[in-house]
Amino acid sequence: MDKYPGGMYISAEDPTRSLRSQDTENGELLLVGGENHKTGQGVNTQNHYDLLVNYSRKLFSIEDIPYRWSTQDCMTVDGLPYIGQYTEKTPNMYIATGYGKWGMTNGTAAGMVIKDLIIKGDSPWKDVYNPSRQTIKASAKKYITENYNVARELLKGKLSPLPNKVEIKRGEGKVIEADGQRCGAFRDTLGKLHIVNTTCTHLGCELTWNSAETSWDCPCHGSRFSYKGEVIEGPAIKPLDARNDVNLIERLIKEDF
Numbered sequence: 001m002d003k004y005p006g007g008m009y010i011s012a013e014d015p016t017r018s019l020r021s022q023d024t025e026n027g028e029l030l031l032v033g034g035e036n037h038k039t040g041q042g043v044n045t046q047n048h049y050d051l052l053v054n055y056s057r058k059l060f061s062i063e064d065i066p067y068r069w070s071t072q073d074c075m076t077v078d079g080l081p082y083i084g085q086y087t088e089k090t091p092n093m094y095i096a097t098g099y100g101k102w103g104m105t106n107g108t109a110a111g112m113v114i115k116d117l118i119i120k121g122d123s124p125w126k127d128v129y130n131p132s133r134q135t136i137k138a139s140a141k142k143y144i145t146e147n148y149n150v151a152r153e154l155l156k157g158k159l160s161p162l163p164n165k166v167e168i169k170r171g172e173g174k175v176i177e178a179d180g181q182r183c184g185a186f187r188d189t190l191g192k193l194h195i196v197n198t199t200c201t202h203l204g205c206e207l208t209w210n211s212a213e214t215s216w217d218c219p220c221h222g223s224r225f226s227y228k229g230e231v232i233e234g235p236a237i238k239p240l241d242a243r244n245d246v247n248l249i250e251r252l253i254k255e256d257f
């Protein structure tokens with residue numbers, strides 16, 4: 001068990017881990033990052049948090065874990081961010097996105113490029129980061145793989161069978177079938193049931209339950225919704241439909257105290 005030596009680190013091997021620290025009035029906060037995964041896919045998010053905690057405890061003396069969170073990063077198909085004029089037809093609109101987990105460096109680059117485009121009308125990096133660039137050679141493989149992944153997740157969500165009888169404990173969320181329709185049910189700590197339509201309002205994939213953050217997550221393009229259906233993360237912009245027939249659904253499932 002060691003004290004953190006200071007500095008910022010990222011591992012070269014898999015699984016990736018990053019470390020940095022921050023002094024606070026309550027002592028030193030150690031920030032441990034890693035467990036990269038696609039939103040809404042793979043193992044339960046809680047497993048990812050557990051692995052980071054185990055890793056941290058092996059190396060350092062940890063008194064408390066006051067915060068934990070997941071962040072979503074946009075990745076472009078050729079690996080470089082999109083920075084610059086949104087399209088040729090929108091001269092006063094600029095975008096900066098697709099930082100691929102390197103927000104501090106790519107965000108700084110975006111500020112420099114966009115500043116030059118606005119003030120000087122040009123930038124030496126304009127073509128490299130051009131949001132409308134065509135980089136078929138660098139993009140094709142990833143583009144095909146990602147589209148295959150989306151199609152697979154779309155079908156999986158629509159076709160996966162649902163159990164006939166379900167029991168939903170407090171703090172638990174599940175996809176259930178009610179009146180022949182798929183819907184998402186979450187029971188809060190007071191025992192109240194919250195039911196939403198689990199079809200993503202972006203392009204219609206079926207959402208999965210994220211028990212670590214009590215949210216509905218989309219495996220296709222990463223949208224996330226609260227258990228009440230509010231949008232937490234895009235690309236979706238519309239909330240999920242809440243179902244009003246909660247009493248009917250309540251009779252179909254059981255609560256276990």
Ligand code: FES
Binds near residue numbers: 205221234
């Ligand atoms: S279908 Fe859900 S984010 Fe695209």
